[in-house]
Amino acid sequence: MKILVDENMPYARELFSRTGEVLAVPGRPLPEAELQDASGLMVRSVTKVNAELLAGTPVKFVGTATAGTDHVDDASLAAAGIAFSAAPGCNAIAVVEYVFSSLLLLAERDGFELRDRTVGIVGVGNVGGRLHKRLEAWGVKTLLCDPPRADRGDQERFHSLDELVAQADILTFHTPLFKDGPYKSWHLADMALLMALKPNTILINACRGPVVDNAALLEVLKMRSDLSVVLDVWEPEPDLNLDLLDKVDIATAHIAGYTLEGKARGTTQVFEAWCAFIGQPQQVALESLLPAPEFGTITLHGKLDQPTLKRLVHLVYDVRRDDAPLRKVAAKPGEFDRLRKQYEERREWSSLQVKCDDAESAAMLEKLGFRASL
Numbered sequence: 237m238k239i240l241v242d243e244n245m246p247y248a249r250e251l252f253s254r255t256g257e258v259l260a261v262p263g264r265p266l267p268e269a270e271l272q273d274a275s276g277l278m279v280r281s282v283t284k285v286n287a288e289l290l291a292g293t294p295v296k297f298v299g300t301a302t303a304g305t306d307h308v309d310d311a312s313l314a315a316a317g318i319a320f321s322a323a324p325g326c327n328a329i330a331v332v333e334y335v336f337s338s339l340l341l342l343a344e345r346d347g348f349e350l351r352d353r354t355v356g357i358v359g360v361g362n363v364g365g366r367l368h369k370r371l372e373a374w375g376v377k378t379l380l381c382d383p384p385r386a387d388r389g390d391q392e393r394f395h396s397l398d399e400l401v402a403q404a405d406i407l408t409f410h411t412p413l414f415k416d417g418p419y420k421s422w423h424l425a426d427m428a429l430l431m432a433l434k435p436n437t438i439l440i441n442a443c444r445g446p447v448v449d450n451a452a453l454l455e456v457l458k459m460r461s462d463l464s465v466v467l468d469v470w471e472p473e474p475d476l477n478l479d480l481l482d483k484v485d486i487a488t489a490h491i492a493g494y495t496l497e498g499k500a501r502g503t504t505q506v507f508e509a510w511c512a513f514i515g516q517p518q519q520v521a522l523e524s525l526l527p528a529p530e531f532g533t534i535t536l537h538g539k540l541d542q543p544t545l546k547r548l549v550h551l552v553y554d555v556r557r558d559d560a561p562l563r564k565v566a567a568k569p570g571e572f573d574r575l576r577k578q579y580e581e582r583r584e585w586s587s588l589q590v591k592c593d594d595a596e597s598a599a600m601l602e603k604l605g606f607r608a609s610l
């Protein structure tokens with residue numbers, strides 16, 4: 237049995253080879269000839285998959301090691317009798333830590349306390365929900381917008397997008413990309429929304445590029461120098477708008493979810509789904525795969541204030557390590573994908589053990605996702 241796996245899926249070779257012959261291939265472009273004798277296809281978000289691509293091939297299972305699924309036409313796969321499985325939530329912690337890393341950087345640059353700001357979260361699922369919890373733990377006021385959850389009668393207090401725009405100092409998008417339908421998110425942030433943002437708003441997009449109308453954003457940034465913008469995702473990718481890149485404050489190559497843990501979870505979630513599909517169920521413990529973190533333990537004396545939190549956060553992941561390389565190479569074709577393929581190992585905050593002499597600081601660090609002890 238031959239299984240094609242995206243070459244950007246850590247641990248895929250060693251796991252999938254337990255069940256068959258594995259071939260690691262680039263995701264963009266996918267070498268389609270290899271599908272002719274493949275039973276399974278494991279992709280990431282850069283590979284567009286539909287029944288047409290797989291017609292006439294023996295592929296019976298498609299897995300994506302990603303949270304987003306807009307690159308897969310799952311309805312056409314279902315109609316063709318091809319099973320599909322994704323990896324919901326696999327990299328949610330990574331995206332939350334990306335957002336914190338960015339906000340703490342901007343807070344230091346502009347001299348504000350996060351606790352004095354209101355954060356509007358659009359899309360309160362795996363990413364938005366965790367972001368909400370960690371911001372609340374740090375004492376930051378949040379406003380939540382999630383019409384699908386509100387319509388399902390979820391107990392959380394939700395607001396309209398207009399309310400968030402009117403009240404939030406920071407607006408961060410974490411929705412799937414829906415091109416149509418009742419919860420269409422394509423160009424959710426359009427010219428009108430962008431012009432209506434409060435003075436000095438920070439806008440973050442780490443979900444899908446087209447959720448923010450990039451052409452409109454560029455026009456607005458030419459008129460409004462008060463706004464700060466963090467973009468991890470672009471419209472389009474990989475050929476992002478270089479004028480827009482120049483104007484945003486933090487720019488990265490769709491790597492917000494790229495912790496080793498996040499990617500490995502994506503691989504294991506899809507591997508377990510594949511094993512169940514072929515009738516050989518097995519579970520994989522993430523810890524059995526991951527190497528020990530580079531920076532194990534650090535000692536913290538006294539109280540945890542914002543500058544100290546920033547130092548800890550940036551010790552594990554400083555978003556500038558991804559911003560500068562993108563700006564250097566973005567004009568060259570192929571470099572956006574190269575940065576993503578050759579991504580230097582990044583770990584989650586839980587990889588850092590913080591020894592504290594203050595019980596309150598230790599409790600706070602634990603709530604935020606670090607490992608802390610007294």
Ligand SMILES: NC(=O)c1ccc[n+]([C@@H]2O[C@H](COP(=O)([O-])OP(=O)(O)OC[C@H]3O[C@@H](n4cnc5c(N)ncnc54)[C@H](O)[C@@H]3O)[C@@H](O)[C@H]2O)c1
Nearest residue numbers: 303304359360361362363382384411412419442443492493
């Ligand atoms: N930049 C990255 O590396 C990266 C990593 C992970 C996920 N993502 C993207 O972020 C998205 C969110 O990830 P997730 O894991 O939280 O997904 P999720 O499905 O767990 O949560 C999405 C939430 O958005 C809500 N939603 C749907 N349509 C909405 C709308 N129009 N307005 C407001 N809310 C809406 C849903 O009800 C849901 O609660 C993914 O779909 C993916 O596209 C990007």
Ligand SMILES: O=C(O)[C@H](O)[C@H](O)COP(=O)(O)O
Nearest residue numbers: 280281282302303304327493
């Ligand atoms: O939806 C996701 O999970 C992320 O956007 C995804 O992980 C981005 O990385 P890619 O799949 O493109 O390698």
